[in-house]
Amino acid sequence: MxxxxxxxxxxxxxxxxxxxxxxxxxxxxxxxxxxxxxxxxxxxxxxxxxxxxxxxxxxxxxxxxxxxxxxxxxxxxxxxxxxxxxxxxxxxxxxxxxxxxxxxxxxxxxxxxxxxxxxxxxxxxxxxxxxxxxxxxxxxxxxxxGELLKEPGLKVRAAVLDHKIPCLAFALEESRHVNIWKNRLDELGLPTGPWLQALKQAIWRGERDDFPIEARWRENGVAQMRRFTLGELKEKILRIVPGMKVGYVVDTLYNEPNLRRLKSLLESVDCLYIEAGFARDAADSAAEKYHLTAAQAGQIARRVGAKRMVPFHFSARYAGEENPLYREAEAAFSGMSCP
Ligand SMILES: [Zn+2]
Incomplete structure (x- = not known):
């Protein structure tokens, strides 16, 4: 989706x-x-x-x-x-x-x-x-x-990380997508219309399967109505798929408390944007500045179960030589090496 x-x-x-x-x-x-x-x-x-x-x-x-x-x-x-x-x-x-x-x-x-x-x-x-x-x-x-923003279809959660000062990491989460099978609507003799929007909203609100839904429309000028339960319609005409989750992590020390907070914030994130500022041989320098190495970024992406990782926020000392940073991050993400 x-x-x-x-x-x-x-x-x-x-x-x-x-x-x-x-x-x-x-x-x-x-x-x-x-x-x-x-x-x-x-x-x-x-x-x-x-x-x-x-x-x-x-x-x-x-x-x-x-x-x-x-x-x-x-x-x-x-x-x-x-x-x-x-x-x-x-x-x-x-x-x-x-x-x-x-x-x-x-x-x-x-x-x-x-x-x-x-x-x-x-x-x-x-x-x-x-x-x-x-x-x-x-x-x-x-x-x-940690929900800083919540609105229909969308929320943004945060976690406080240690960067020698508090630094926020974020997760943007889209609500579930509710798709209607048009051919199955036709088979049931149901038209599209505003009632489908009410149906989607009932799903987003998390209503139970016995929640009543009325399909209302006009046919040749005559009002029509049929009653269903939410559970029936889920089975007959809906396909519900998870929304996308995006993570954003910058400027943080690689330590257990930070990792625990990130694990809780970013569980099963689809796409993780994460700082990967330093090469493996500069790990001490990264720790002194409370930043991540590329390998640590990859390891975090792996631990939180990210489906995809986008390393960025590289230190200027590597300008023009970013390929090793990508390689170290990818190796740790795929499990080929540890930070
Ligand atoms: Zn900073």
Whole structure:
């Protein structure tokens, strides 16, 4: 089943981290990390609704000013998520400019910022253009099982990793796809129509098999209706397949607590984007900087049961010599070597 989104690393593997996720037919996108994003056309930036920032080291957050420049003067709310201290980081960035002429802007840009420390709630604040981007505190929001965002068809979960500072890893999870067998509908003499949408929503809500579904339509001007249970329709006309799960992991120390958190976050991930910054012979250097080697990245992908791995965020010291990093990551991923 094709996923409902497309994935694009904004820069090459030596560039700043940023993973652009564009939803098909919806003119909407989300972003993981906000490094240098000049490679994204303004029309793509204007589609961003939610941005998840792993931590505020410069290569992960440098793109904020460009985003602000492109979106300023637009009627738009952008949700930003980050680790502890992130609201302060956003406030300082916005405080670096003079905002004396923005009160009369017709369209208002709003940043709604959430920071999460791994607990049951996240702190929230908003920054409105017409209020000169002054910080306004909002009530905290509940976070269950690391779910930072949950909406129909989609959720984003996070885990706090140790990068000498807290650093968030993310999992983007699509809801199950519900496909209708059109030929079986025809065999039952049932037409398509809005009732099928209600049927899909009942599945996404997790209703039980005895949940009643009414198929309603008009035939020659006469209202028609037939009753089914959800279980009957699942058997007769539906094919339900799992949605896609994407993982995003950068800047973390290879140790057991981090591995346990990643295992829980990324179980059976379809596609894992993972930093693979250093070669095996620089493992000490990677550990000193609280980063992963390519082999450790491959080993993590293997341990969480990833179906596919995309190594990236290579150290600049390997510029032009990235092939050994890919090879070391692949070898560990396939089980041919250990980190
Ligand atoms: Zn970092």
């Amino acid at each position: 094709k996923p409902s989104f497309q994935l694009q690393l904004v820069n090459d593997p030596f560039g700043d981290p940023a993973l652009y996720v564009e939803f098909l037919f919806r003119k909407r996108a989300i972003l993981f990390d906000l490094g240098d994003i000049h490679a994204l056309a303004p029309r793509k930036l204007l589609r961003l609704s939610h941005i998840f920032v792993s931590h505020a080291h410069m290569d992960h957050f440098y793109g904020f000013d460009y985003l602000l420049r492109v979106c300023l003067g637009r009627a738009k709310t952008i949700h930003l998520y980050g680790p502890s201290g992130f609201i302060d980081r956003v406030e300082h960035r916005l405080g670096g400019y003079t905002w004396n002429l923005v009160e009369n802007y017709v369209d208002e840009l709003v940043f709604r910022v959430q920071e999460w420390d791994g607990g049951d709630t996240m702190r929230c604040a908003k920054f409105r253009c017409r209020h000169r981007f002054a910080r306004e505190s909002l009530p905290p929001e509940r976070v269950a099982e």
